[in-house]
Amino acid sequence: MNIKKDFPIFENNPGLVYLDSASTSQKPKPVIDSLKNFYEKENANIHRGIYDLSENVTEKYGKARTIIAKFINAETNEIVFTKNTTESINFLAYTIGDLIPSEKDEIVLTEMEHHSNLIPWQEFVKKNKFKLKFIPITKNYELDYEKAKKIINNKTAILAITHISNVFGTINNIKFLTALAKEKKAITIVDAAQSVQHIEIDIKKIGCDFLAFSGHKMFAPLGIGILYGKKELLEKMLPFQFGGGMINSVSYENASWTEIPEKYEAGTQNISGAIGLAKSVEYIKKIGFKKIQKCEKKLLNYTLKKLKSIDGLELYLPKKQSSIISFNLRGIHPHDVAQILSNENICIRTGHHCCMPLMKKVGILGTCRASFSIYNTKEDVDKLIDALKIVKKIFKK
Amino acid sequence: MNSLNIYKEHILDLYRNPHNKGNLKNPTYEFSKNNPLCGDEIKIQFNVKEKKIKNIKFSGQGCAISQASASLLTDKIKGCSINELKKFSKREVLKLLKIPISPARLNCALLPLDAINEALKNVRN
Numbered sequence: 348m349n350i351k352k353d354f355p356i357f358e359n360n361p362g363l364v365y366l367d368s369a370s371t372s373q374k375p376k377p378v379i380d381s382l383k384n385f386y387e388k389e390n391a392n393i394h395r396g397i398y399d400l401s402e403n404v405t406e407k408y409g410k411a412r413t414i415i416a417k418f419i420n421a422e423t424n425e426i427v428f429t430k431n432t433t434e435s436i437n438f439l440a441y442t443i444g445d446l447i448p449s450e451k452d453e454i455v456l457t458e459m460e461h462h463s464n465l466i467p468w469q470e471f472v473k474k475n476k477f478k479l480k481f482i483p484i485t486k487n488y489e490l491d492y493e494k495a496k497k498i499i500n501n502k503t504a505i506l507a508i509t510h511i512s513n514v515f516g517t518i519n520n521i522k523f524l525t526a527l528a529k530e531k532k533a534i535t536i537v538d539a540a541q542s543v544q545h546i547e548i549d550i551k552k553i554g555c556d557f558l559a560f561s562g563h564k565m566f567a568p569l570g571i572g573i574l575y576g577k578k579e580l581l582e583k584m585l586p587f588q589f590g591g592g593m594i595n596s597v598s599y600e601n602a603s604w605t606e607i608p609e610k611y612e613a614g615t616q617n618i619s620g621a622i623g624l625a626k627s628v629e630y631i632k633k634i635g636f637k638k639i640q641k642c643e644k645k646l647l648n649y650t651l652k653k654l655k656s657i658d659g660l661e662l663y664l665p666k667k668q669s670s671i672i673s674f675n676l677r678g679i680h681p682h683d684v685a686q687i688l689s690n691e692n693i694c695i696r697t698g699h700h701c702c703m704p705l706m707k708k709v710g711i712l713g714t715c716r717a718s719f720s721i722y723n724t725k726e727d728v729d730k731l732i733d734a735l736k737i738v739k740k741i742f743k744k
Numbered sequence: 745m746n747s748l749n750i751y752k753e754h755i756l757d758l759y760r761n762p763h764n765k766g767n768l769k770n771p772t773y774e775f776s777k778n779n780p781l782c783g784d785e786i787k788i789q790f791n792v793k794e795k796k797i798k799n800i801k802f803s804g805q806g807c808a809i810s811q812a813s814a815s816l817l818t819d820k821i822k823g824c825s826i827n828e829l830k831k832f833s834k835r836e837v838l839k840l841l842k843i844p845i846s847p848a849r850l851n852c853a854l855l856p857l858d859a860i861n862e863a864l865k866n867v868r869n
Contacts, residue, residue, distance in 0.1 A: 680784075680805070680806060680807035680808060681782070681807075682782055682807035682809075682849075682852065683751070683807050683808045683809075686750070686751075686849070687748065687751070690748050697782070698781060698782040698783060699782065699783040703783055706783060712782070712783055712784060712805050713782055713783050741748070741751050741756070742751075742756065742759075742808075
């Protein structure tokens with residue numbers, strides 16, 4: 348099966364080698380068509396519209412929520428629509444204080460967090476006089492699980508960790524860490540931005556209280572994301588934003604909130620985005636994670652073999668790795684590598700990848716990052732390797 | 745635009761053999777500036793004598809564009825008066841580089857000048 352043909356961007360940009368899917372994925376035709384269909388045939392606002400268009404859209408929006416809930420083995424009303432992972436985590440940083448008992452005052456993150464799962468907690472600890480602690484990384488770009496056992500303690504209020512590192516592709520043993528946190532009665536939050544499109548996620552098996560991810564990295568439109576939260580916790584917290592669509596009754600002086608999840612969705616929502624996200628879930632399910640992983644693993648191994656044959660190429664490799672590879676060409680700045688690759692129609696990402704403290708810890712300025720998805724092929728990898736040889740040639744002499 | 749137009753020999757030469765790279769022992773003024781997009785950092789140090797730039801050095805790591813820009817700029821402004829330096833424009837930096845700079849690389853090219861301008865804020869008249 349040729350998966351590339353499902354993605355119109357490749358037809359419209361012949362020769363495009365897109366290796367930046369960890370940043371945002373390309374979109375398959377069914378997702379694009381669902382947007383077109385929505386605006387051409389179905390557009391109306393949800394809730395309270397007593398006419399067919401509105402009722403139809405309300406139903407579709409609700410169905411989308413159910414499809415997404417099933418995708419991660421959650422209940423429908425445990426799924427809150429947000430803008431993206433960043434907003435989901437900020438949402439929690441604003442509201443989670445209500446759930447923390449007074450004797451707890453530490454938040455545990457890892458040293459490999461994206462800025463989006465670091466800065467909201469930096470601000471939280473400043474405001475609430477909490478302490479921030481970090482599970483360190485080893486020299487193999489993996490988490491130090493032995494040290495984690497000591498860092499997570501009775502004072503731990505929240506454990507917020509990434510499932511897969513957006514820099515090194517490290518797949519973290521989150522099950523182990525959430526279990527440690529649960530022993531200490533801490534709240535567990537998982538940033539699944541880099542995993543939900545590669546690994547089948549079952550929130551009950553992971554054992555987390557909250558899980559955040561973005562649609563646009565998993566073939567869905569931009570501007571739609573998810574916050575999963577355990578029902579009993581979502582019910583306890585106060586809304587993050589206030590306004591239309593989230594109330595029960597309102598007087599000039601006061602208001603009461605409606606049930607979850609609508610309680611957390613103030614204002615007109617990204618309806619077409621939610622429907623598009625459900626389409627992307629259906630698209631992923633149709634291909635199946637078994638096939639996705641087989642295809643990605645094959646490509647990863649092929650790429651690593653080829654990259655290792657290039658002299659002066661430094662790889663940052665964890666043992667258990669997703670479809671993300673970070674590397675550097677010795678003596679050549681990542682920006683310059685990307686610029687020359689761009690000339691060959693190859694898209695990679697370079698720099699600190701929104702992980703400035705991690706770069707400092709590893710002792711590098713930044714990396715070149717190639718990230719793969721189901722539409723990538725061996726030919727893409729061959730083109731990358733040829734282009735890296737051109738970079739070396741230009742900088743030689 | 746063919747992005748290879750920017751990797752001209754004079755740029756690559758300066759990347760391999762930068763001018764005025766290092767540290768001054770007793771700088772009158774210095775400033776470190778980073779490019780938040782890529783994390784690159786550049787430090788500019790200089791001595792001022794009779795309102796003129798006496799010695800100037802830069803340090804830090806960066807891409808070929810920012811390193812070449814720092815070399816060319818420090819060469820150019822050595823001996824300049826503070827007043828001349830204050831008038832030094834972004835366009836003049838781009839002219840020194842003699843290569844087309846795309847919007848994405850403008851920050852790289854201008855990072856050294858930005859650091860100098862920050863340092864100049866501390867110079868007393």
